[in-house]
Amino acid sequence: MSLELPSPIAAYVAANARLDVDGMLAPFAADAVLRDNGAPFRGHAELRTLFEEEVVAVNAIFTPDTVRREGGEVIVEGPAHGDFRGSPIRFTYRFTLANDAIQGLEITA
DSSP, X not given: OOOOOOHHHHHHHHHHHTTOHHHHHTTEEEEEEEEETTEEEEHHHHHHHHIXXXXXXXXXXXXXXXXXXXXXXXXXXXXXXXXXXTOSEEEEEEEEEETTEEEEEEEEO
């Protein structure tokens, strides 16, 4: 099944599938905020560290299987597989987009 994801989200998901940190960062606004289970990461430098240490290091690949819009957010859900305890784990990604970029992302399991 092919999901209709907005282009910044599709670019992030595709880069994550390749474990490409630069590609994962590219769709984010320079001042984007990502909350991973409540912990905030601000800007590209903090996002890069998060992606390198918590995604690439454990080969975590998110495979979305549902998408919907709620208010101003795009909600994407699906499992992440990788070399981490409990894999696969189902995640919910709540994206906020602005100016064709990811401005905010909240990730919960």
